Amino acid sequence: MAELTVKDVALRLGDNEILKGVSVAVPAGEVVALLGPSGSGKTTLLRAIAGLETPYRGSIGIGDHVFFDAGRDVELPAEERGLGLVFQSYALWPHRTVFENVAYGLKLRGVSTTEIKARVEKTLAQIGLAHLAARYPHQLSGGQQQRVAIARALVYEPPVILLDEPLSNLDAKLREEARAWLRTLIVTLGLSAIHVTHDQVEAMAIADRIV
Amino acid sequence: MPIAVYRLLVLGLTALAVAAPLSLVIYQSFLTAPFFDSSAKFGLLAYSFVFADPDFWQAFWTTIAIAGGMAAVAVPLGALLAFLMVRTDVPGREYLEPLILIPIFVSAVVIAFGYVVAIGPVGIFSTLAKDILGFVPWNLYSLLALILIAGLTHVPHVYLYSAAALRGLSSDLEEAARVSGANPFRVAVNVSLPMILPAILFAGVLVFFLGFELFGLPLVLGDPQDVLVLSTYLYKLTNKLGVPSYQLMAVVVVVIIAVTAPLVFMQRLLLRQAQRYVSMRGKGLKTQPLRLHGWRWFAFGAIVFWLFVTVVVPLFGITLRSFVVTWGEGVKLLDVLTLDHYRELTEYPNVIRGIINTLGIGVIGGAVAVACYTAIALAVHRWNSGWTRLVDYLVMVPRAMPGLVAGLALLWVFLFVPFLSPLKSTMVSIWLAYTIVWLAYGMRLVSGTLLQVAPELEEAARTAGANDLRVKRDVTVPLIKYGMLASWLLVFLIFVREYSTGIYLLGPGTEVIGSLLVSLWGTGAIDLVSALSVVNVVMIGVGLAVAVRLGVRLHG
Numbered sequence: 001m002a003e004l005t006v007k008d009v010a011l012r013l014g015d016n017e018i019l020k021g022v023s024v025a026v027p028a029g030e031v032v033a034l035l036g037p038s039g040s041g042k043t044t045l046l047r048a049i050a051g052l053e054t055p056y057r058g059s060i061g062i063g064d065h066v067f068f069d070a071g072r073d074v075e076l077p078a079e080e081r082g083l084g085l086v087f088q089s090y091a092l093w094p095h096r097t098v099f100e101n102v103a104y105g106l107k108l109r110g111v112s113t114t115e116i117k118a119r120v121e122k123t124l125a126q127i128g129l130a131h132l133a134a135r136y137p138h139q140l141s142g143g144q145q146q147r148v149a150i151a152r153a154l155v156y157e158p159p160v161i162l163l164d165e166p167l168s169n170l171d172a173k174l175r176e177e178a179r180a181w182l183r184t185l186i187v188t189l190g191l192s193a194i195h196v197t198h199d200q201v202e203a204m205a206i207a208d209r210i211v
Numbered sequence: 212m213p214i215a216v217y218r219l220l221v222l223g224l225t226a227l228a229v230a231a232p233l234s235l236v237i238y239q240s241f242l243t244a245p246f247f248d249s250s251a252k253f254g255l256l257a258y259s260f261v262f263a264d265p266d267f268w269q270a271f272w273t274t275i276a277i278a279g280g281m282a283a284v285a286v287p288l289g290a291l292l293a294f295l296m297v298r299t300d301v302p303g304r305e306y307l308e309p310l311i312l313i314p315i316f317v318s319a320v321v322i323a324f325g326y327v328v329a330i331g332p333v334g335i336f337s338t339l340a341k342d343i344l345g346f347v348p349w350n351l352y353s354l355l356a357l358i359l360i361a362g363l364t365h366v367p368h369v370y371l372y373s374a375a376a377l378r379g380l381s382s383d384l385e386e387a388a389r390v391s392g393a394n395p396f397r398v399a400v401n402v403s404l405p406m407i408l409p410a411i412l413f414a415g416v417l418v419f420f421l422g423f424e425l426f427g428l429p430l431v432l433g434d435p436q437d438v439l440v441l442s443t444y445l446y447k448l449t450n451k452l453g454v455p456s457y458q459l460m461a462v463v464v465v466v467i468i469a470v471t472a473p474l475v476f477m478q479r480l481l482l483r484q485a486q487r488y489v490s491m492r493g494k495g496l497k498t499q500p501l502r503l504h505g506w507r508w509f510a511f512g513a514i515v516f517w518l519f520v521t522v523v524v525p526l527f528g529i530t531l532r533s534f535v536v537t538w539g540e541g542v543k544l545l546d547v548l549t550l551d552h553y554r555e556l557t558e559y560p561n562v563i564r565g566i567i568n569t570l571g572i573g574v575i576g577g578a579v580a581v582a583c584y585t586a587i588a589l590a591v592h593r594w595n596s597g598w599t600r601l602v603d604y605l606v607m608v609p610r611a612m613p614g615l616v617a618g619l620a621l622l623w624v625f626l627f628v629p630f631l632s633p634l635k636s637t638m639v640s641i642w643l644a645y646t647i648v649w650l651a652y653g654m655r656l657v658s659g660t661l662l663q664v665a666p667e668l669e670e671a672a673r674t675a676g677a678n679d680l681r682v683k684r685d686v687t688v689p690l691i692k693y694g695m696l697a698s699w700l701l702v703f704l705i706f707v708r709e710y711s712t713g714i715y716l717l718g719p720g721t722e723v724i725g726s727l728l729v730s731l732w733g734t735g736a737i738d739l740v741s742a743l744s745v746v747n748v749v750m751i752g753v754g755l756a757v758a759v760r761l762g763v764r765l766h767g
Binding site (some may be wrong): 104108 | 665667668670671672673674675676677679680681685686689690694
């Protein structure tokens, strides 16, 4: 897997200059933490990488695969970037069960029903929620919801997984556990990840590198 | 299908549906004869004819007087009612709330018929008053009575907007005035109501605007004394000359739209201002109801009296009338009771069709209309583009066309476009007219629901690999299902109530209860009219009961 590169990305929201030329590189298999105070544009950068915001300058891509290049007028829509994104609010679809939430990405990729079942079950087992597959999100605790959100982003094996303060909605004790668990999961699966946080301890515990 | 194609398709169709009737009317107004007449030439003849007609000017000024008068009645009463219901401890508020909204959902023609049979010259209450007092202390057929009734039946409109604004007001301001020695009435007039002035102003413009749309009340109550308003003038124009004088009708329509269009635009500006006013106040409001003490039952009595005059009198009147053979002085109720009028209803195939068609247009037509509104709302949902502004205005255009006018314009479209003609005498024409007339209302319902969908839920699907349309299908639409259901119920109520839009489209196969009522009233078949009115009220009552039961908010 190649390296995710963000070069000189600048972005405006309304009249606010949010990003003023940011560059980051995430080599394959590495976990990078974006650390900074609230309002410093970390989330915006993540959303720009995912394709949910459009910068006016700079380029984003993985290896030779260009997602966005203001100079060459290239912009791939979010659905064609194949990344995994975990939202701060988890954004689990309330009308779908845990299984259906996780399976959706595979269904979109035209995976056969039997294979979907196998892969979703495997992923749910990895996050320790295999027994809750038939539940709806509102029947889960905050920590369980967070795991489902991660499973949903992992199941189609994206080259990079983007995590937007995934631990901020958990209470202190749970957060510590989740931190260790998340680190182990990412390392065992050999993923690249960008992890946005404003918590220095969290950043150091999870990331190989902090920007 | 890429999203751009979908948007183009939906917006193109909407623009066509909105612009075609309007442009046809304007085009027709500049012709010297109906558009199907080969001798028609361009010219201002129709304008000079209409503007030279003293009846037209009479109708024009009467309309302004009625619209202004009803606003003068409805605005203070509606604002005061909202104050009592929202800010004070009037007894039984939760039971009064749905009752207050009844006049919005009952057809205006039914209310007008109800008044005629209840307090008309030989009405049920009039004969009662004559027995006791020796004379009838009111005259239903006067301009004043018309204004008063129009005003009283539009109190709920003012109530809705004032109540919404008052709910966002902190109660310590009122308590401060109370402590300083103001009685509840002074608190309302000096403190609470001035704070929500933008909302009240909006409601005032809305009621004035609705005054121009008034048709059922002036048709029924104004006719015996030859009081014409613009809409009834338009309606009578056909009979006046004996020939289809489309060009003259078109001129009247253009005049009506010339007045209503700026009013619609003004409402939009005012509403935005009023909402800003409300949203400026933060969260965590203290809303202790103001204690009225001795005034409690007085206020309760006042609300019940208003309900009695605007809801009970007409509905009781029309219901009783539908069960009696005749009514007049010296008639004993027990001697005249009958079910014949309902039996008679079944003897007229067009009435039976009308009842079935009305149910059909409400249930099926309502569902398809909500589907259309949803399709349009989805096309602009999360679309970051200047085109959404255009859609906003597009949707507002039909709002400026009162139902009667829109029905007429649609009729012309069906006559004008050859391949549409076969549809003219089917319910499709009625459905299209209704859907266009209520476009702004329906869009507001659906967009309100869409606003509640958190953007992350859609973004999560995007990153998972779903394109725009797929996101709408798999995430957005399932999430607004309940809201769509609620919208369907409200649209059902409105389609069942509607009477003016179907009048010009009325023919064999396109009967609906509303337009049948108007045409039957013209023939003087009061027995049939009262029975059919009750059928209509029952349909609406059932719909309302279901809505209240399901907890549907009765206003958008």
